[in-house]
Amino acid sequence: MGMEIQDGRKQLMEEAKNFVNTKVGGRPLRYFMRGTVGHGEDVAFWLDTWLLDEPLKTAFPDLISKEADKRVSVADRFISQSSDGRYSWSWNSDLSDSILRSRLEQLIGLLDSVILATGKARWKWTSALDGSFSVKAVKKLLNGDQVQEKCFVLDWCNWIPAKVNIHVWRLEMNKVLTAEALRKRNVGIRDTTCPLCHSEDESADHLFIGCFIASTVWSGVSSWCNIPNIFALSIRDLLSFYKDLGLSEKKRDAVQGIIMITCWSVWRARNNVKFSNSSVRIESIISEIKTLSFLWFSNRSRYKGLDWKD
Structure with missing residues (x-):
């Protein structure tokens, strides 16, 4: 007022x-x-x-x-x-x-x-x-x-936890602490290569889009969702990908959240490799994405009561 x-x-x-x-x-x-x-x-x-x-x-x-x-x-x-x-x-x-x-x-x-x-x-x-x-x-x-x-405005996904929304919001602003982001903040780090593929320096665009591990995960997610292969040139393109697929409202809401959950799971896998010396397994990342997506969408969205086959 x-x-x-x-x-x-x-x-x-x-x-x-x-x-x-x-x-x-x-x-x-x-x-x-x-x-x-x-x-x-x-x-x-x-x-x-x-x-x-x-x-x-x-x-x-x-x-x-x-x-x-x-x-x-x-x-x-x-x-x-x-x-x-x-x-x-x-x-x-x-x-x-x-x-x-x-x-x-x-x-x-x-x-x-x-x-x-x-x-x-x-x-x-x-x-x-x-x-x-x-x-x-x-x-x-x-x-x-x-x-x-024409600034980018992130669409909040209501059926995923706030921590996942916030992570993606920070990711779009390049606030997620990759090696490149730390270096820009004058933080001295010895190894700046991507912890997942060890082929290039770790930037947000590389880790979540260009990395071989990430691109394979996106391919698996696309196949699971029965949509065209998810491809993007930037984080903004990635987060807007679901808008141009011509999906029903229900599936569009689901794919939006699944893209965000995939970013969350890739980041979790990266941290496990970097700080817990775990080995990266693509099938484990995809399995986590499917489990979290089904759990949250069937319990937190307006389309409750979904079966796994759906």
């Missing part, structure tokens, strides 16, 4: 603290919170979004570099409310440069339209017509930006 923010910047920023570094259309999410200054004492002149659709520090970076008090409030920069537009400035050096003087005149031209009032600042969420801030409004804004940028 939406909530209009009326208690100033502190309360609104507390609501949106998890989105401070998020950008929408190239603009930081916090720029969508704009204030009407009121008496101007609780609005930062340079740092808050109040006069433009961005803070003045962003619009006038050359001027703020000369500012002696970068956290000064709006009220402290206004001497009077008279029409002669007199303002109080505190520069750390003279603005002798003609370009800086011209920029200051531009800023003053904007400030001349500002009239301070009584009362505290009122903060509004500019992407909503009524100015209300809500999690739903933020989500809508972020989802719209993702569609515009």
